[in-house]
Amino acid sequence: MITIQEALDLVLSQKQSYGIEEIPLTEAVGRFLAEDIFTDRDAPPFDRVMMDGIAIHLADLQDSLKPNYPIQGIQAAGSPQMNLIDTSHCLEVMTGAILPINTNTIIPYEEIEIKGGKAHLNIEKVAKRFIHYQGSDSKKGEKVLGKGKQINTGDIGILATVGQAKVKVAKLPKAAIISTGDELVDVDQSPLPHQIRKSNVYSLWASLHQDGIQAEMHHILDDKEALREKLSSLVKDFDILLLSGGVSKGKFDHIPEILEELGVQKLFHRIAQRPGKPFWFGHHEEFNTKIFAYPGNPVSTYVNHLFYFKQWLHASLRIGWRFETKELGEGIPGNPNLARFISVNLDHENGKAFPINHNGSGDLFSLAHTDGFLLLPQREGDYSKGERFPFIAVR
Template sequence: MSGCGAEKGLISIDEALQLIQTRPQVLATETLPLGQCLNRYLAEAVYSNVNLPNFSQSAVDGYALNTMLEHLQDARFDLKGEIKAGSVSDCPLEQGQAIRIFTGGKIPEGTTHVARQEIVIVESDANIRLAEHIKPEADIRFTGEEIQVGQQLADVGQKINSGALAALSMAGVQTIDVFSVPKVAVVVTGDEVAETPADLQAGKVFDANGPLLKAWFNDYGLDVEILHIADEAEQVRHCFEQLKQQYDVIITTGGVSVGDYDFVRPCAFETGFEQVFWKVKQKPGKPLFFAEYKPLNSEGHPCYLLGLPGNPAAVYVAMQIYGKTLLDALQSQDQPLEWFSAILTHELKSDARERFLRMHAYFEYGQLKLQSLAKQQSHMLSNLMQANCLVRIPANIKIEAGQLVSGLFIHN
């Protein structure tokens, strides 16, 4: 077989992902206030120091009752004040007594039922009557029925999203141990970036990679500065020499192929980086470069360089697949990407390389279906206005309409 897909030295997508998942050294941990941990990964399991609920309470606005009667419809009770949420009653309920109570209020000693206010008839300031029968222990939230002291709330590696943060907060958790987030430097290489519309007349183009990466990292939860440097070996070398001391990850765009002005790989080697792999049998993004710098002294920290091609679609795909995998691996996340299966609605010609195609996924009659989008070349981005997933198409296989393929939803 001939063509770039058969080029020697290319590794598979799965091999590249495996190396990025397993090669990085996990970052240190830190203890932070819970409110600062959104989108962070837990470094230690969290256990509850309290019961939830911490006391038995009313599940509704209504009346706490004390009765041994088997049939409660039309039963009457003497009314003894009220309990608001956040307050308590020191007086236990006696047989035939009731007290007004609100949702979340601590039920007094002696309570056997809580009657929601919709079924209670207030006959006077001192008496109520039930319009319906209710079962024993109705509408009572009992101590520890959701969480008990010592119960595990969250495990190592769990991502703290807004729901997890709220659940931990409700359990009174104040601080948690999380993995440090990677310090990332983003370097856009090239002399072709236009700074003004007039620059377009000089053969330059507007920058998409800088804004793309800035937005991608913001969505991931990191605020990064974008550095622009020219395609000059001395600039690239100096940049790597400085950044490897300060950052855990360097992301570059452009300069990773075999052109006369592609200086990322040689300058990486000159500044102490060791190649993990270069070139993946995929489309777009074949000349993907992954390298590692290990300091000679024990006080330093490793730095990982992920060199992306310069074409913006290749940058976008590589960040969704490999960039996220690398950042997650540094925070002890080595689980595989979450691929879904869906039905392709049309045929696709074969290609010598595996492809990541931008597609639109939608449900039709309960089935998840995929529609490919036009303008898939690596220098084109306009179809990202409609794309909501990346679909992995195997090499050397013609895909027929109606066939199942694997996809990855785009979240940013």
């Protein structure tokens, strides 16, 4: 067995750039920017009215307001800029409109009454307010989004504002997710007493989907010839294969043998960790395919994917990635032979991580109550309360 760090180094040694592509803005959420984004003009591009009401010219903050202001006209949003000709008058203004020339203060409708063509004020003094000044958010030419950022829903609005109808993003690998085993049935089927529904492939699909990867799902029965035939095709057709199950020491765990028969170079099999010890990782040089073959227990699959694959993907996309650390909320015994990913809940007041009880790596339902995993290194002594360790969040 190798250590977690040795395994991670081998995984990252296979990082792979897949190039850049330009996609429509409507398809960009979740993708990783391949360019810096700059504002094409000031934001906002003009002094913008922030409240519905009237615009007046206030010469001095200490000036008393007039009891009423005759209304010269209405400055609507989207209309060309108007000019307040007489500073003893006012203009009605709508939220989002350009601030009229010769005005510097907005008084909301809530503080006035309009009658007889005049705005009657129910306040005596007012500050210069409710104006969103030009360039106060961002100046023209300022970088607002950086290369490598994963585009979220808020970023979509920014990209639209700066005119990015198309966005350059990192091209993603073509992925296939493969489950194996005679005991698995589709999610819409009723299992027999000795069967279970597929779950790992859906967790993996959802995780890839979060990163913009649209993966295909496949299932292969525990038959060596069927495994060999199907995997031979998939290795040629995809950039990455994610397998769940068939890599332990059981008599029907044929995956490692078949992958090597197909010319896949094994980089490691078995890591000194719990859960997920039987993880198998390899590379097919001719087709440049990376194979992540996870053990079948759901928590083992899940934590290996979050820790190893996520770091590989970010390295491949040339995006920095570092897990935050959390403080252990209580002491627990050490383990000199195995590093451990322990399921934890976070105290939402102080952020400390507390281990939770569950039924091992086969307990899928424990994930419903898990905020994430602390990575505890191999150690002779105990892990002490208050120590900080890498935290892998459940996403």
